[in-house]
Amino acid sequence: MNSVVLKLPILLSVRFIVYCQSDGEQRPSIESLMPTAEETKLYWARWELLSMVNGVLYRRFVDAEGRTKKLQLITPAVLRPELIRRCHTGITGGHLGFRKTVA
Numbered sequence: 001m002n003s004v005v006l007k008l009p010i011l012l013s014v015r016f017i018v019y020c021q022s023d024g025e026q027r028p029s030i031e032s033l034m035p036t037a038e039e040t041k042l043y044w045a046r047w048e049l050l051s052m053v054n055g056v057l058y059r060r061f062v063d064a065e066g067r068t069k070k071l072q073l074i075t076p077a078v079l080r081p082e083l084i085r086r087c088h089t090g091i092t093g094g095h096l097g098f099r100k101t102v103a
Helices: 002-006 015-022 038-045 077-087 098-102
Strands: 050-053 056-062 068-073
Touching (some): 015 038, 015 056
Antiparallel strands (some): 056 068
């Protein structure tokens, strides 16, 4: 967990998006994002597909009619290597292949 604490300033790159989403605000202006990280701007561009569920930011996958089919956890880029490492190591690590993982 120390690695997470050390990377906290980098995690702030998505803080603005999480804050706006959790307050139910409209999408902020692009001008307000100019001093933020590139990652923040990418999430801004996909604003309509983002949802807050129990205080956690997700990306929605929708069908042709616009109904939500799946939710994907938004993991800040700096935490992805650690998340992948933890999911793929230890006695419960790995997965059963693409088809079974996505199903």
